Amino acid sequence: MRLPSRISARLLLFNVLLVFLPVAGFLYLGVFEKQLLEDQERSMVQQGRLLAAALGRQETLEAPGAEDLLKQLDSRTEARLRIFGADGVLLADSSRLGPKAPEQATVSQAGQARDNPLYKGIAGAYRVWKRLQENASTLRGRRSAPAEPYPGKVVRAALEGRYGATVHRTGGEAWRPSLTLYSAIPVRHEGRTVGAVLVSQSTVRILGELDQVRLDVSKVFLGSVTVAAVLSLLLAGTIARPLRRLRDEANDLLDRRGRLRGRFQGSSRSDEIGDLARSLEQLTARLADHQSALEAFASDVSHELKNPLASIRSATELLADVEDPADRERFLLLVQKEVARMERLLNGVREIGEIDARLEAEAPERIDLEALLREAVEGFRRRADNGKDAVEIDLASPGVPVPVRARSERLLQVFENLLDNARSFSPAGGTVKVTLAARNGAAAVRIDDQGPGIPESHRDRIFDRFFTWRPEEPNARNGHTGLGLAIVKAIVEGYGGTVTAANRPEGGARFEVRLPAG
Numbered sequence: 482m483r484l485p486s487r488i489s490a491r492l493l494l495f496n497v498l499l500v501f502l503p504v505a506g507f508l509y510l511g512v513f514e515k516q517l518l519e520d521q522e523r524s525m526v527q528q529g530r531l532l533a534a535a536l537g538r539q540e541t542l543e544a545p546g547a548e549d550l551l552k553q554l555d556s557r558t559e560a561r562l563r564i565f566g567a568d569g570v571l572l573a574d575s576s577r578l579g580p581k582a583p584e585q586a587t588v589s590q591a592g593q594a595r596d597n598p599l600y601k602g603i604a605g606a607y608r609v610w611k612r613l614q615e616n617a618s619t620l621r622g623r624r625s626a627p628a629e630p631y632p633g634k635v636v637r638a639a640l641e642g643r644y645g646a647t648v649h650r651t652g653g654e655a656w657r658p659s660l661t662l663y664s665a666i667p668v669r670h671e672g673r674t675v676g677a678v679l680v681s682q683s684t685v686r687i688l689g690e691l692d693q694v695r696l697d698v699s700k701v702f703l704g705s706v707t708v709a710a711v712l713s714l715l716l717a718g719t720i721a722r723p724l725r726r727l728r729d730e731a732n733d734l735l736d737r738r739g740r741l742r743g744r745f746q747g748s749s750r751s752d753e754i755g756d757l758a759r760s761l762e763q764l765t766a767r768l769a770d771h772q773s774a775l776e777a778f779a780s781d782v783s784h785e786l787k788n789p790l791a792s793i794r795s796a797t798e799l800l801a802d803v804e805d806p807a808d809r810e811r812f813l814l815l816v817q818k819e820v821a822r823m824e825r826l827l828n829g830v831r832e833i834g835e836i837d838a839r840l841e842a843e844a845p846e847r848i849d850l851e852a853l854l855r856e857a858v859e860g861f862r863r864r865a866d867n868g869k870d871a872v873e874i875d876l877a878s879p880g881v882p883v884p885v886r887a888r889s890e891r892l893l894q895v896f897e898n899l900l901d902n903a904r905s906f907s908p909a910g911g912t913v914k915v916t917l918a919a920r921n922g923a924a925a926v927r928i929d930d931q932g933p934g935i936p937e938s939h940r941d942r943i944f945d946r947f948f949t950w951r952p953e954e955p956n957a958r959n960g961h962t963g964l965g966l967a968i969v970k971a972i973v974e975g976y977g978g979t980v981t982a983a984n985r986p987e988g989g990a991r992f993e994v995r996l997p998a999g
Contacts, residue, residue: 517687522646522662525560529666529680532562536668542566542676547573560682564668565636567675631679632663639665639677651683660684723754727761734765741769778833778946785826785947789819829964833946833971836891840975845886847999850924851878853889854917857896861904872907874900878917883924886999887976895972898965899928899992906932906990919998923978926994934984943982944970969994 535550536542547564551573554562562575635645645665661683668676727745736742744765748758796812796819803809858876885892896915903913911931918925935943942948949963966982973980978996985991 514687514691517691518660518662518684521682521684521687522664525662525664525680525682526644526666528558528560528562529664529678532564532680533666533668533678536564536676536678537670540670540675542572542668544572548578551575551578559686560680563631563679563681565640565677565679567640569633569636569640569677572676631681635663635665636677636679639667639679640674642667642669642674651685659688720754723748723750723758727758731761741765741772744769782826782830782947786823789823789826792816792819829968833964833968836968836971836975840891840972843888843891845888845976847884847886848889848892850883850885850892850926850996851880851917852882853892854878854896854915854926857893857900858915861897861900872904872910873912874904874915875912876915876917879919883917883919884999885924885976885996887996891972891976895969895994896926896928898969899994902965903928903930903932903990903992906930908932922998924996924998926996928992928994929985929989930991931989934988935982935990940982944980 532550536547539546542564543566551562551564554575558575562573563571564573566572632645632647632649635647638645644667645663647663649661649663651659651661661681664680666678666680667674668678730743730745734741734743734745745758745761747762748755750758793816796815800809800812803812854876855878858874862874900913900915907913907930913931914927914929916927916929918927936950939948939950944966945963946967947963948967970980973994973996976996978994980992980994983991983993
């Protein structure tokens with residue numbers, strides 16, 4: 482069995498924690514209950530004071546008058562009212578003058594919520610928590626019921642002119658008892674205590690209503706937890722499963738030698754995971770292309786070095802059998818020429834390797850492309866043959882700075898290679914035209930020559946490494962390595978630009994370099 486992923490666990494935990502907010506309200510009900518009990522006590526005291534004020538008109542309290550006053554209330558009070566004489570004798574009791582006290586009638590209503598199985602389960606957990614929080618002795622003190630029908634000590638306190646109050650447990654469990662509140666108020670006539678009023682009321686109604694609220698909150702809580710768990714699992718499945726697939730693809734991506742043997746499959750999803758899968762697909766495709774290019778480059782280097790090595794081997798083997806000094810000198814010159822050819826090849830290979838490895842690490846600088854082109858053209862003119870058959874270089878520029886971000890020495894190498902290539906293909910007395918323009922957020926440099934152009938069969942290979950095509954030079958490979966245009970492409974693309982080759986309608990080749998404006 483597969484364990485839940487860490488993302489699944491986090492989503493589940495986050496959603497469940499959100500639905501625990503109703504629990505905070507559930508626990509707050511305890512504070513609310515205390516407030517309700519205090520309000521109930523104040524209400525009882527207020528009723529007792531009003532009754533004591535009405536009785537204080539009489540010099541002596543008597544049973545008939547006390548009962549008549551309670552009858553006038555017509556059982557419209559929820560509290561139980563008792564009137565005591567100055568000697569502590571009970572004169573009147575509201576519970577004897579009317580129907581059952583409301584607190585007794587609400588006992589069955591309070592039990593409806595407590596009989597619910599959900600409430601019982603939550604109450605059991607709350608009971609355990611409460612026992613850990615409260616002192617056991619406090620619970621044992623609440624279990625004791627009053628030995629008399631009313632607390633005589635509070636009545637005696639009222640007869641002595643003081644306010645008396647107490648709480649007795651009248652039912653329920655030890656962890657959740659129902660209580661009866663007692664408040665005794667002295668009855669005074671002209672500054673003399675002539676009796677006492679005892680007001681009592683059970684908390685059953687309040688507790689029953691709170692229990693019903695707790696039950697409703699519990700139902701909402703359990704429903705929220707269920708919905709959160711289902712949604713978390715569904716959401717985790719849409720996240721964890723595709724991430725697990727990407728992980729498996731990544732594990733199978735390389736062979737034991739570290740070579741790419743596959744690529745990410747991408748995704749049609751429109752969310753961030755789909756974007757990640759498509760980015761990884763593009764990444765592996767580029768890595769595969771780079772790996773193929775490296776392998777092809779290594780193969781091309783090996784192939785290019787085979788020819789001069791074969792010539793050197795043949796020449797050295799023949800030297801041992803040749804006695805004629807002229808032949809020996811010819812073979813030695815051949816060896817020197819092939820060695821020089823190998824040096825050019827190795828220098829070119831090293832240069833391309835440095836470009837691939839170091840170009841990204843070199844910090845580009847803001848340079849004026851127009852000034853750099855003028856420098857390249859002037860340097861090329863100084864080095865070129867100034868005879869009548871010399872190739873002319875014509876520069877056309879906007880006359881204003883054209884900024885780009887690159888290394889000046891790298892761009893000089895690019896344009897010198899392109900100018901040298903254009904000059905070598907141009908006829909004697911021809912012109913190479915260099916045009917600089919800034920358009921569409923890029924700097925474009927065009928180099929046009931008047932040579933034979935590029936055959937269609939070679940157009941896709943013109944920037945390949947070690948490729949050279951010079952039909953008018955049978956021994957062109959002796960002087961050209963075929964790496965000049967490959968170096969141009971590596972540098973330009975390293976700076977985020979493009980280089981293209983095409984044929985001009987009027988004849989000749991056109992190379993265009995586009996670099997992002999700086």
